[in-house]
Amino acid sequence: MLAVEEVRSSYGRIEALHGVSLDVAAGEIITLVGANGAGKTTLLRAISGVQPISAGRIRFEARRLDGISAHVRVALGIAQVPEGRQVFAPLSVEDNLRLGGWTRRGERLDAELAWVYELFPALASRRRVSAGTLSGGEQQMLAIGRALMAKPRLLLLDEPSMGLAPMLVEQILDVVRSLKQAGLTVLLVEQNARAALAIADRGYVVETGRIATSGSAGELLADDRVRAAYLGV
Amino acid sequence: MTELLQFTFSGLTVGAVYALVALGFTLIYNSCDVINFAQGEFVMLGGMTTVFLGLAGVPLPLAACFAVVLTVAVGLALHRFAIEPARGSGAVVLIIITIGASIFLRGAAQVIFDKRFHTLPPFVGGDAIRIAGAAILPQSLVVLAGAVIILVLLWAFIERTLIGKAMVATAANEIAARLVGIDTRAAVGLSFAIAAAIGAVAGILITPIALTSYDVGTVLALKGFAAAMLGGIGSAVGAVIGGLVLGLLEAFAAGYVSSQYKDAVAFLVILIVLLAMPRGLFGRAPVERV
Known part of the structure; x- marks a missing residue:
């Protein structure tokens, strides 16, 4: 591959x-x-x-x-979860994830969002929070979720x-x-x-x-x- | 009291234009860390192109639209042919490139247009409106309304659309933006286009009040830069507040001291901000990456 x-x-x-x-x-x-x-x-x-x-x-x-x-x-x-998470700090958790699906904009990404929230339930409860305020672990989950949104x-x-x-x-x-x-x-x-x-x-x-x-x-x-x-x- | 009100009106009108110029600085600075000193030329191009198309017989609304389109094209060309090839150079190099672009655009305008002052008829006619003894021109209200509309549109674009958020993401973390598939070069180009459009609209709105000529951009860029510094470079809210405050300070200085010192206010503001509060009113603390 x-x-x-x-x-x-x-x-x-x-x-x-x-x-x-x-x-x-x-x-x-x-x-x-x-x-x-x-x-x-x-x-x-x-x-x-x-x-x-x-x-x-x-x-x-x-x-x-x-x-x-x-x-x-x-x-x-090819999607990458970069070293040190590198989440988009000023944007909300959900915006970070939606931007993860940037290359597939135009598609409905609800199923992928639901999947990411299922993988990382901690993110689901904080979807409106800006990413910069998350803990290190949550940011790591967000960075992985963001990469997964690109399928x-x-x-x-x-x-x-x-x-x-x-x-x-x-x-x-x-x-x-x-x-x-x-x-x-x-x-x-x-x-x-x-x-x-x-x-x-x-x-x-x-x-x-x-x-x-x-x-x-x-x-x-x-x-x-x-x-x-x-x-x- | 009447005097104060009068100075406040004129200060807010000019301040709205400074705010728009400062907003242009902010947009481009956030997207690629460049202070674009050709921002004032966008304002000049908006006004001058409208004037000259109008003189050539084009209906003014159409001329204004075309002026915005042309200025956007110039903004995109500035990014594509001057900033983009120098990407990776230091901040000083990029700033000097924008100063060069500013001189070039001014020279071109002098040749293509002319060296005289021009004006446009006010968008809405009628006499000055009297409020508690102070007079306000209907065109001043047009300028203020125009500035508010631009702010609302820009806010909606950035907060409510995925493209706007992609621009925020690019500004926040360029590498991460590329890693999610954002064409960050296009995102930076878009910020030049928006900054150019805002500048052009500001130039069209202010021309019926303040006259325009090929070289108005120089002073406007300095004022807009002072406003952006005062607000805290990189902060959109700061740019708007900084612009309005600078406009008011100028109007008060001109009214209560002497109109000869009007232009000195902007420089004084730059000096005071640099010496006393380098981050401005709304600037973020510098973040050191380790």
């Missing part, structure tokens, strides 16, 4: 991705694990088209994405557990699991490698802008180097 081939990307003169390749098949949950600054977020931003790439190719369902603007990629079926086929999730209480982390990861059952493909970036690998089918370990190793979630959980570096055992 998604093929990333030898992608390079820089911030100014500093190259953050030195030729990264990975692929994601339809219906999988793939996780990227790695330290802060390894390039995971840069890769997701490149897939979404908000970070330019200097070499390599990104293909989505056999279509090359080079030259396709970020906003068109959403219409093609993506591929969902990019960047650090959904960051700064959340353990109970909320579990709730969010449960939702991710249920999205897979709903037919979504998920590319999940997580610092919490153990939690991510617990729900993922496969994973890639990213180190300083390169893929260090990859394998099934089980293999990575059993890998001594991964265990030492990312699982703290």
